[in-house]
Amino acid sequence: MSSLHSDDQSKPCSMRNRTDILHGFQVAFFAMSRLPTFPWTFLDREIESDKSSELISDILKQTCLHPLCKKHPPTVKYRRLFLTELIKKHEAAESEPLDELYDALGDVLGTDEGTEECYKSYLLPCGDAISLLENVAVISEGTTGLVTWDAALYLAEWALDNQQLFNSRTVLELGSGMGLTGIAVCRTCGPSRYVFSDSHPSVLQRLRDNVQLNGLASQTSPSVCVEDLDWATATEEQLREIGANTVIATDVVYDPDIIGCLVKLLSKILRCSSPESPPDVFVTSTIRNPDTYNCFKHQLENMGIHYDVLTGPVSHVFPYNRVSALEMIKLYI
Known part of the structure; x- marks a missing residue:
């Protein structure tokens, strides 16, 4: 069992603030949800008004750099696709450079992709995560x-x-x-x-x-x-x-x-x-x-x-x- 910071998960799907956006990305990432279902539109809106890389950095910390990802990571392919999309958003916004984003992608690219199994983690309201080994x-x-x-x-x-x-x-x-x-x-x-x-x-x-x-x-x-x-x-x-x-x-x-x-x-x-x-x-x-x-x-x-x-x-x-x-x-x- 792993523990994650978890905000109120009964909130409506609309992302009203940065806390909602971070939570939305974290929940979707660890459950290996389809990438189009992530709250990209709300991310675009936030980084368009704020050219700093703070929000992108926070998303990275709550996903690929989170301790749960070290212990029970989604597939290498999934992380690669996610990071690639995150980099596209960051570059399109012409935000401040963020070396840790490219370092994370480099780590993933250097990892063997060959597996039929993956970890999916589902966040509970209490802050715990249920991590399951499933087939791809x-x-x-x-x-x-x-x-x-x-x-x-x-x-x-x-x-x-x-x-x-x-x-x-x-x-x-x-x-x-x-x-x-x-x-x-x-x-x-x-x-x-x-x-x-x-x-x-x-x-x-x-x-x-x-x-x-x-x-x-x-x-x-x-x-x-x-x-x-x-x-x-x-x-x-x-x-x-x-x-x-x-x-x-x-x-x-x-x-x-x-x-x-x-x-x-x-x-x-x-x-x-x-x-x-x-x-x-x-x-x-x-x-x-x-x-x-x-x-x-x-x-x-x-x-x-x-x-x-x-x-x-x-x-x-x-x-x-x-x-x-x-x-x-x-x-x-």
């Missing part, structure tokens, strides 16, 4: 589970706004992927126990590595474990042993071939618990294929599982595409 490619080793998806970021934001559903509870996460949502919940929401789960061997290994990377494996509170949970073979006995009060899943509705197993598992989770205290079950999805998502909902209904669509804004904490078709539902019987 969206699909690798036969899975899409080695990267963090928008729905996981949304669910993490929703959890931060609804901490009472996790505080002092046992939480089971289905399809944990790289662990972003669960680590955010463990860091900020105070669960008594958190069970990460997945079934793909490469995803499970990387998940364990990321949990340990963020200092959770050695903690006693909350109690944290990573389980190999196969949706097709999971038994009611296993689920009773976990005893989850809250169950979450994100981006698990993407393949028509596995929807049946997922719905049966959700049915077991809802039915094997005490009727007096059923778990709160939430599923968050990016709706890429409406037919697949509607099939999921129909199968829920056929199994006697009802759902409510949860709406309403969430605090903006992480950078991701907010125009994506995201939907969150709560399940019950």
Whole structure:
């Protein structure tokens, strides 16, 4: 776990001052957001009115020269492209010379680019950073589970706004992927126990590595474990042993071939618990294929599982595409 200075992350996206600009650059850089999404326009406006290199220097200190970048850096290629763009902005503004900017680019150009992995870091409102080792490619080793998806970021934001559903509870996460949502919940929401789960061997290994990377494996509170949970073979006995009060899943509705197993598992989770205290079950999805998502909902209904669509804004904490078709539902019987 690393700590970063973090301003109020609930501010609207408009950059009102230099603090907002610095924060916007820092958040986007460590999450390896697409370069066009950075607040370049606001930077242009600031450096046009002030020909000093102070703001560019501060951006450099909060990104490529920040201690977190030394410990868990974005890819060499990404840093090279970022610094190249920053230099273009600096030169176009005819600002004061800034040797450290070119020194930083020189250091990056002298580094080997060859890697299939990268670190992405996501800033929390408390000032901590969640750093995850992810794959550069969206699909690798036969899975899409080695990267963090928008729905996981949304669910993490929703959890931060609804901490009472996790505080002092046992939480089971289905399809944990790289662990972003669960680590955010463990860091900020105070669960008594958190069970990460997945079934793909490469995803499970990387998940364990990321949990340990963020200092959770050695903690006693909350109690944290990573389980190999196969949706097709999971038994009611296993689920009773976990005893989850809250169950979450994100981006698990993407393949028509596995929807049946997922719905049966959700049915077991809802039915094997005490009727007096059923778990709160939430599923968050990016709706890429409406037919697949509607099939999921129909199968829920056929199994006697009802759902409510949860709406309403969430605090903006992480950078991701907010125009994506995201939907969150709560399940019950």
